[in-house]
Amino acid sequence: MKTFNVPVIYRSPLISAIKQRRKQQDKMKKDFSPTELDFGPVRFLLARHFGFCYGVENAIEIAFKTVDENEGKRIFLLSEMIHNPQVNHDLQSRGVEFIMDTSGKQLIPWEDLKPEDVVIIPAFGTTLEIEAKLQSIGIQPLQYNTTCPFVERVWNKAEQIAGKNYSVIVHGKPKHEETRATFSHSQSNTPTVVVKDMSEAQQLAKFIHGTLPKEDFYSMFKGQYSEGFDVEKDLQRVGVVNQTTMLASETQAIADYIKQAMQDKYQLNETNISDRFADTRDTLCYATNDNQSAVTGMLEEAADLAIVVGGYNSSNTSHLVELCEEKLPTYFISSADKIDNKNEITHYDFHHHQELYTQNFLPNKETVNILLTSGASCPDAIVEGVIRKILSFYGMENAADELAAHM
Numbered sequence: 001m002k003t004f005n006v007p008v009i010y011r012s013p014l015i016s017a018i019k020q021r022r023k024q025q026d027k028m029k030k031d032f033s034p035t036e037l038d039f040g041p042v043r044f045l046l047a048r049h050f051g052f053c054y055g056v057e058n059a060i061e062i063a064f065k066t067v068d069e070n071e072g073k074r075i076f077l078l079s080e081m082i083h084n085p086q087v088n089h090d091l092q093s094r095g096v097e098f099i100m101d102t103s104g105k106q107l108i109p110w111e112d113l114k115p116e117d118v119v120i121i122p123a124f125g126t127t128l129e130i131e132a133k134l135q136s137i138g139i140q141p142l143q144y145n146t147t148c149p150f151v152e153r154v155w156n157k158a159e160q161i162a163g164k165n166y167s168v169i170v171h172g173k174p175k176h177e178e179t180r181a182t183f184s185h186s187q188s189n190t191p192t193v194v195v196k197d198m199s200e201a202q203q204l205a206k207f208i209h210g211t212l213p214k215e216d217f218y219s220m221f222k223g224q225y226s227e228g229f230d231v232e233k234d235l236q237r238v239g240v241v242n243q244t245t246m247l248a249s250e251t252q253a254i255a256d257y258i259k260q261a262m263q264d265k266y267q268l269n270e271t272n273i274s275d276r277f278a279d280t281r282d283t284l285c286y287a288t289n290d291n292q293s294a295v296t297g298m299l300e301e302a303a304d305l306a307i308v309v310g311g312y313n314s315s316n317t318s319h320l321v322e323l324c325e326e327k328l329p330t331y332f333i334s335s336a337d338k339i340d341n342k343n344e345i346t347h348y349d350f351h352h353h354q355e356l357y358t359q360n361f362l363p364n365k366e367t368v369n370i371l372l373t374s375g376a377s378c379p380d381a382i383v384e385g386v387i388r389k390i391l392s393f394y395g396m397e398n399a400a401d402e403l404a405a406h407m
Contacts, residue, residue: 317375
């Protein structure tokens with residue numbers, strides 16, 4: 001796989017050595033057991049896969065190169081490039097300004113932009129409407145494009161099945177930048193509706209079966225369907241694509257549920273289901289799959305707690321937290337700074353969108369076992385910082401250096 005020129009401040013000699021060793025031992029990526037870092041009084045079980053994915057590294061390389069090559073110009077990002085506060089702050093510190101926030105709220109009016117300005121499209125991609133807006137200003141919208149190739153693959157799949165007269169169901173968070181972009185691209189080719197979870201998929205299936213009055217669809221899915229969507233006509237042939245950072249197992253479950261609804265409605269079987277349901281399994285992102293599978297493998301080990309590191313508005317990170325929460329106490333933090341001391345931690349409750357303060361999060365026992373992972377937009381250097389911070393509570397500040405030297 002291609003390697004990228006990512007600023008060294010995001011790299012970790014320790015984590016890089018661990019990942020390289022695991023890669024050599026497991027070239028086919030079939031072993032999802034964690035890496036054990038045993039420091040005596042504290043033992044870390046590090047997920048097999050975590051941290052920067054291909055799309056994130058690609059975006060970072062393009063963004064920083066764009067800044068370096070356009071000295072003296074005004075440089076803008078449509079919104080956060082990725083959902084990591086350090087990376088976004090680093091770009092802002094170099095003069096990059098955000099045109100919108102992550103919800104799409106305008107921070108800089110379009111009228112303030114000039115044809116000579118540089119505008120970077122974030123890794124989530126953007127809508128066709130925004131591309132047209134930039135074009136009308138005189139800015140080439142795709143000149144500085146960091147859209148993840150795996151997001152573009154979803155768009156291509158939606159266009160491909162649209163050409164075969166399928167409507168598209170997008171599994172994603174309706175307000176997320178990536179889902180808004182995917183919805184825009186899909187609806188330009190075919191009727192499209194967004195479902196955020198299995199509950200909404202089950203409701204949609206009732207419209208497929210005709211057990212709910214079609215008028216209810218327009219209130220139930222308000223703001224989540226394309227203009228002119230016809231419930232009776234546009235749910236007769238469908239395919240499911242996804243926001244790439246969703247829980248892969250949930251996307252598959254939703255696709256299977258809709259597929260079964262089509263089978264039941266039209267009395268189909270595996271030999272002719274394609275008459276009504278498109279196979280779109282290849283839209284699941286490899287990194288989302290790998291990171292979630294690695295957490296599942298990690299959770300098979302006995303541990304006292306889990307720490308998940310990443311941006312609080314990171315969708316893929318929140319799903320790792322969800323998986324961990326099912327098994328043991330889980331602390332979602334953005335950096336080592338959130339660990340105040342051996343007894344106190346400030347962590348994020350993404351269910352209620354608030355930070356919490358917890359005391360005595362590290363148990364008082366001979367060996368504390370910690371599961372550790374991070375989201376796809378989190379630099380490895382931050383994960384190493386968490387390891388070092390916790391080691392310092394046991395007077396082992398230099399143990400990470402010693403381990404890296406012997407990897």
